[in-house]
Amino acid sequence: MNPFDAAQLAPETRVTICDRCGSRIAGLCQPLDAAALDEISAESQQVVLPAHSTIFREGDPAGKVFTLIEGFAKLSRLLPDGKQQVVGFRFAGDVIGYTTLGSYPFDAELLTEARICRLERRQLDALLQRYPKLERRLLDLCVQELTATQEQLVTVGRRSAEARVAAFLLSLVAAERRRGTERQVLEMPMTRADIADFLGLTLETVSRSLTAFRKRGWIREPLHHRVELLDVAAISDLAEGLASER
Amino acid sequence: MNPFDAAQLAPETRVTICDRCGSRIAGLCQPLDAAALDEISAESQQVVLPAHSTIFREGDPAGKVFTLIEGFAKLSRLLPDGKQQVVGFRFAGDVIGYTTLGSYPFDAELLTEARICRLERRQLDALLQRYPKLERRLLDLCVQELTATQEQLVTVGRRSAEARVAAFLLSLVAAERRRGTERQVLEMPMTRADIADFLGLTLETVSRSLTAFRKRGWIREPLHHRVELLDVAAISDLAEGLASER
DNA sequence: CGAAATTTTGAGAGCTCTCAACTGGGGTGG
DNA sequence: CCACCCCAGTTGAGAGCTCTCAAAATTTCG
Numbered sequence A, B: 001m002n003p004f005d006a007a008q009l010a011p012e013t014r015v016t017i018c019d020r021c022g023s024r025i026a027g028l029c030q031p032l033d034a035a036a037l038d039e040i041s042a043e044s045q046q047v048v049l050p051a052h053s054t055i056f057r058e059g060d061p062a063g064k065v066f067t068l069i070e071g072f073a074k075l076s077r078l079l080p081d082g083k084q085q086v087v088g089f090r091f092a093g094d095v096i097g098y099t100t101l102g103s104y105p106f107d108a109e110l111l112t113e114a115r116i117c118r119l120e121r122r123q124l125d126a127l128l129q130r131y132p133k134l135e136r137r138l139l140d141l142c143v144q145e146l147t148a149t150q151e152q153l154v155t156v157g158r159r160s161a162e163a164r165v166a167a168f169l170l171s172l173v174a175a176e177r178r179r180g181t182e183r184q185v186l187e188m189p190m191t192r193a194d195i196a197d198f199l200g201l202t203l204e205t206v207s208r209s210l211t212a213f214r215k216r217g218w219i220r221e222p223l224h225h226r227v228e229l230l231d232v233a234a235i236s237d238l239a240e241g242l243a244s245e246r
Numbered sequence C: 001c002g003a004a005a006t007t008t009t010g011a012g013a014g015c016t017c018t019c020a021a022c023t024g025g026g027g028t029g030g
Numbered sequence D: 001c002c003a004c005c006c007c008a009g010t011t012g013a014g015a016g017c018t019c020t021c022a023a024a025a026t027t028t029c030g
Helices: A034-043 A121-130 A132-158 A161-178 A192-199 A203-215 A232-240 B034-043 B121-130 B132-158 B161-178 B192-199 B203-215 B232-239
Strands: A045-049 A054-056 A064-070 A073-078 A084-090 A107-110 A114-120 A185-187 A226-229 B045-049 B054-056 B064-070 B073-078 B084-090 B107-110 B114-120 B185-187 B226-229
Touching: A034 A114, A034 A121, A064 A121, A073 B132, A084 A132, A084 A192, A084 B132, A114 A121, A121 A132, A132 A161, A132 A192, A132 B073, A132 B084, A132 B132, A132 B192, A161 A185, A161 A192, A161 A203, A161 A226, A161 A232, A192 A203, B034 B114, B034 B121, B064 B121, B084 B132, B084 B192, B114 B121, B121 B132, B132 B161, B132 B192, B161 B185, B161 B192, B161 B203, B161 B226, B161 B232, B192 B203
Parallel strands: none
Antiparallel strands: A045 A114, A054 A107, A064 A114, A073 A084, A073 A107, A185 A226, B045 B114, B054 B107, B064 B114, B073 B084, B073 B107, B185 B226
């Protein structure tokens, strides 16, 4: 099931370099010097996986840690009754699957084809011992994730349907900015259902909200899985809960 | 405003011991040896604050880190339109206000009178350098918080009103267990409004749910701010989204 | 080109919110 | 000491937002 266990890693795809991960993006290795990068590179592997691959499932033993070099991923939890809650989307540069728990607390699936750097958890732990800066970096990333998740809790708990979708669009802009590239047309590889499961809505409600934004001239979807924000101010006001007095 | 800046700390309240924090509860100092405890004790202070004190506010410079020794606290964020989202409750043993960001990302208020251990952030950072185990401990705590917040996201995003209240009651049991003490009658110092702001509901809906549980014989509220779960199985089933086939 | 998946749109139902009134307890001031 | 007020909680009725169910339109992909 797990593509990493499938031993289908052709030598060509097993690039042994990870020192480019942190070039423009804020990856795990960012604070490391050249020597440390060499060491971590020797122990990590890069692989390219097709869209919709499963990186790991909730409950799997948390034996590996991943960094998304290129592409998009979705982290989600499943309820007993089958409903899904997306706990976050991940973008190039993000670390996925680091936990001090024994098993992963959520599913991680790719939304697009992606390049991923993977590292054995016990090798990472050894590196943490050797490079204290790395542990600090991990802590920083965890605090950021925690803050983002709390922000998402505010969105889901206290905003109207349209305000949630507006906040989601703004989070795409923030992620784009975090990656350094600031394009007009954003990539939005998630389906309406993914967005709905992230925002605590149904896919129909998400669709209606996006249609409403389009009709108001706030957004444009020039291509499938692409969106351009034409009126960021209006979208921000809506996300903040201010009536559109504009 | 901030009680810690008010310099009203009488010498009596400035106990310089923190080495009892981690006795039965899982505080920050848990992994430290006696020597380290002595050092951290010298640099931290214990204070007792009355109920409803503000520990810090969202946006305040994050200059101190707190450990709740005894009592209950509420962490919340405020939306521009005045609505509040409680991002978590904190119990004895929990660390509050550690962030790598420059300022606190939420308000922290006491629900009850509480004993708190406080430490300058820069002193903590110095300790982190000296005791790597401490940094590891902080990372563990952050991962735990993150996992709990994601679980809360599932609750708020995907469960019905009664299921959310049921999940909240179960989280009280889990917190009680985490503290080591396992009593029948749980302390529940939060108001209906606090619970509502935690669950993304209104206080009326929370009240109606609790009344329904009481009428079904699932819970009992022998005193103000106390609750006893009489039918944990039924409450669990409801929280899981299973219809009460029981 | 055809099948499957995704998205859009519609109509009605239902869950939760909003607004409101009432109750009970605790503190305060006359 | 007691009346009063304020706050927390409860309960009720109606409104509204979002969900559910359904079908059509559109896009993707084999």
